[in-house]
Amino acid sequence: MCCTFGDRQDVEWWxxxxxxxxxxxxxxxxxxxxxxxxxGLPIREARRAILEDLKKNGxxxxxxxxxxxxxxxxxxxxxxxxxxxxxxxxxxxxxKEALIQQADKINWYPPFMKNRYINWVENLAWDxxxxxxxxxxxxxPVWHCQDCGKFVLAEDKDLPVDPLTDxxxxxxxxxxxxxxxxxxxxxxxxxxxxxxxxxxxWGEKDEMRExxxxxxxxxxxxxxxxxxxxxxxxxxxxxxDIPWKNIAISGFVTPPRELFSLPKxxxxxxxxxxxxxxxxxxxxxxxxxxxxxxxxxxxxxxxRWFIFCETEEASQYFLIRKDSKKVPQVYDGEEEARKRAxxxxxxxxxxxxxxxxxxxxxDKYSPIGLLEKYSADGLRLxxxxxxxxxxxxxxxxxFEQNKRFLTKIWNAFRFADIHxxxxxxxxxxxxxxxxxxxxxxxxxxxxxxxxxxxxxDYRTARLQIDQxxxxxxxxxxxxxxxxxxxxxxxxxQNALDSARFTLYQCGFHILRLYSPFIPHITEELYxxxxxxxxxxxxxxxASWPEKLDLVADKEEVLDSGRAFISALYYIRKIKGNRxxxxxxxxxxxxxxxxxxxxGLFEKYLxxxxxxxxxxxxxxxxxxxxxxxxxxxxxxxxEIFEFLY
Ligand SMILES: [Zn+2]
Ligand SMILES: [Zn+2]
Numbered sequence: 036m037c038c039t040f041g042d043r044q045d046v047e048w049w050x051x052x053x054x055x056x057x058x059x060x061x062x063x064x065x066x067x068x069x070x071x072x073x074x075g076l077p078i079r080e081a082r083r084a085i086l087e088d089l090k091k092n093g094x095x096x097x098x099x100x101x102x103x104x105x106x107x108x109x110x111x112x113x114x115x116x117x118x119x120x121x122x123x124x125x126x127x128x129x130x131k132e133a134l135i136q137q138a139d140k141i142n143w144y145p146p147f148m149k150n151r152y153i154n155w156v157e158n159l160a161w162d163x164x165x166x167x168x169x170x171x172x173x174x175x176p177v178w179h180c181q182d183c184g185k186f187v188l189a190e191d192k193d194l195p196v197d198p199l200t201d202x203x204x205x206x207x208x209x210x211x212x213x214x215x216x217x218x219x220x221x222x223x224x225x226x227x228x229x230x231x232x233x234x235x236x237w238g239e240k241d242e243m244r245e246x247x248x249x250x251x252x253x254x255x256x257x258x259x260x261x262x263x264x265x266x267x268x269x270x271x272x273x274x275x276d277i278p279w280k281n282i283a284i285s286g287f288v289t290p291p292r293e294l295f296s297l298p299k300x301x302x303x304x305x306x307x308x309x310x311x312x313x314x315x316x317x318x319x320x321x322x323x324x325x326x327x328x329x330x331x332x333x334x335x336x337x338x339r340w341f342i343f344c345e346t347e348e349a350s351q352y353f354l355i356r357k358d359s360k361k362v363p364q365v366y367d368g369e370e371e372a373r374k375r376a377x378x379x380x381x382x383x384x385x386x387x388x389x390x391x392x393x394x395x396x397x398d399k400y401s402p403i404g405l406l407e408k409y410s411a412d413g414l415r416l417x418x419x420x421x422x423x424x425x426x427x428x429x430x431x432x433x434f435e436q437n438k439r440f441l442t443k444i445w446n447a448f449r450f451a452d453i454h455x456x457x458x459x460x461x462x463x464x465x466x467x468x469x470x471x472x473x474x475x476x477x478x479x480x481x482x483x484x485x486x487x488x489x490x491x492d493y494r495t496a497r498l499q500i501d502q503x504x505x506x507x508x509x510x511x512x513x514x515x516x517x518x519x520x521x522x523x524x525x526x527x528q529n530a531l532d533s534a535r536f537t538l539y540q541c542g543f544h545i546l547r548l549y550s551p552f553i554p555h556i557t558e559e560l561y562x563x564x565x566x567x568x569x570x571x572x573x574x575x576x577a578s579w580p581e582k583l584d585l586v587a588d589k590e591e592v593l594d595s596g597r598a599f600i601s602a603l604y605y606i607r608k609i610k611g612n613r614x615x616x617x618x619x620x621x622x623x624x625x626x627x628x629x630x631x632x633x634g635l636f637e638k639y640l641x642x643x644x645x646x647x648x649x650x651x652x653x654x655x656x657x658x659x660x661x662x663x664x665x666x667x668x669x670x671x672x673e674i675f676e677f678l679y
Pocket of ligand 2: 181
């Protein structure tokens with residue numbers, strides 16, 4: 036061996052075999068004495084000079100370009116050379132087992148993300164190097180003795196210090212005061228791994244030790260091996276404890292899916308199990324640059340192609356429908372992807388190579404452009420639609436849809452405002468049946484949303500809230516309550532009070548349920564509609580909603596409410612079938628059902644007539660318990676099946 040390091044393997048051999056250290060390159064990139072007559076030349080010039088000499092002496096047999104792996108700097112592409120240099124390290128290799136045990140004490144959301152941590156720790160081959168030779172950063176509070184090589188540490192009370200400008204607190208134990216400050220700075224993770232402890236003010240006068248361990252670390256999946264791992268490591272070393280009880284790991288925004296299409300030729304390549312360069316290029320152009328030498332596995336199963344590969348950011352798994360030009364699904368966890376692919380899948384293994392580069396997108400997709408066009412609430416609403424831990428493709432159609440949704444919420448609340456007016460509505464003596472039903476559905480929604488939020492599943496929580504707001508509140512309730520609000524003289528004071536109370540309560544609860552997702556529009560509506568009546572300065576100071584629990588006979592109210600809403604739905608459908616407008620009066624409707632079920636509809640008879648615009652409703656007895664038939668002019672037009 037003429038010099039010690041060509042690549043990382045050499046470093047490992049040098050250490051494991053206790054080889055002699057021979058350095059051919061200096062820190063400023065020039066050849067050392069080892070290079071003989073080439074000493075002092077920069078690396079590339081030395082290469083040229085050596086080639087010239089070989090040619091001159093007739094020793095060069097052939098010269099041709101080859102492709103091989105070279106480690107380069109990620110920003111400028113300059114080749115990297117290994118140097119030996121003292122660094123500050125934190126020992127982690129002998130704590131692997133303990134660090135894995137720490138992970139078991141933490142709740143991982145979603146749970147499969149823990150595997151990434153464990154894989155990382157199990158495969159660690161180096162200790163943690165925390166020093167960097169850069170200008171900016173947190174300095175090491177250390178002075179080195181120039182006479183004996185030992186060092187002097189700063190006093191706790193003097194921290195923070197910059198050893199390059201501040202004097203050492205004392206002389207070296209050898210008696211020398213010839214001390215020099217350490218020029219290195221700490222790597223980002225060396226300090227960001229202390230964020231929980233910094234937040235509970237570790238070591239400060241107003242330390243809040245009771246906040247340790249913290250409840251939650253939110254972060255994305257690409258820094259599990261850095262931010263999450265180092266925070267767990269630091270907490271273990273400093274406090275013999277976990278830094279937080281829970282970690283919620285989100286995904287990335289991926290490029291618009293509509294751009295990611297596969298030409299026919301590639302699909303036929305895939306059919307033959309080929310992974311071509313063109314395929315790799317498509318992956319890269321679409322924001323999934325593959326790792327150098329990435330392992331690619333292609334699997335066909337049930338008419339779908341699964342492509343397993345490692346991209347620059349993380350292991351990602353692609354599911355492609357055979358014969359489809361689009362990639363409908365990207366899995367970010369191996370477990371999930373393999374589950375989808377089926378347990379006993381046979382994989383065709385191929386090795387692919389692709390250049391690493393960052394994907395580029397137009398301004399159309401820049402965060403600022405999206406914010407300006409769709410508002411902060413629109414952007415948040417969209418981001419909350421990704422399942423926790425999964426990547427979310429950028430799709431402008433979703434933004435348009437969310438924009439319409441924000442208009443819908445604004446309009447629904449303006450409608451409610453017109454009819455609430457005056458003092459905060461108090462609970463009426465008797466809740467109208469449909470009002471009780473809606474408030475029960477609201478209670479259900481609060482219960483589900485709370486449960487999902489507690490598991491950091493904000494997406495499913497939002498789906499529950501959406502379902503209640505869009506379907507139950509807007510499509511059903513507002514339509515039903517309109518008759519009461521527009522024809523006040525036909526209803527009792529109690530019925531009107533009940534409507535005001537229900538509109539008010541639903542509205543205030545819906546706003547609070549939505550406030551984590553769309554903080555601006557909910558705040559605006561709160562200021563206009565609720566602030567004077569509720570007294571709090573902001574909706575974001577209000578507590579998370581709790582169940583109202585105002586209805587005693589829950590099951591009966593839910594069953595009859597559902598029957599009523601379904602009956603309304605069928606009446607509208609019948610009118611549609613007969614090309615009638617919803618406002619047209621249907622002269623007569625007969626509902627044929629089992630006598631036991633009749634009560635469910637009868638309870639709502641007047642509402643059904645008023646909201647459905649039906650002049651006369653009659654009941655016919657039927658023996659069938661599981662269905663109700665809606666009959667107009669002797670013909671059963673719609674059949675409603677009871678699920679209960
Ligand atoms: Zn560089
Ligand atoms: Zn000394």
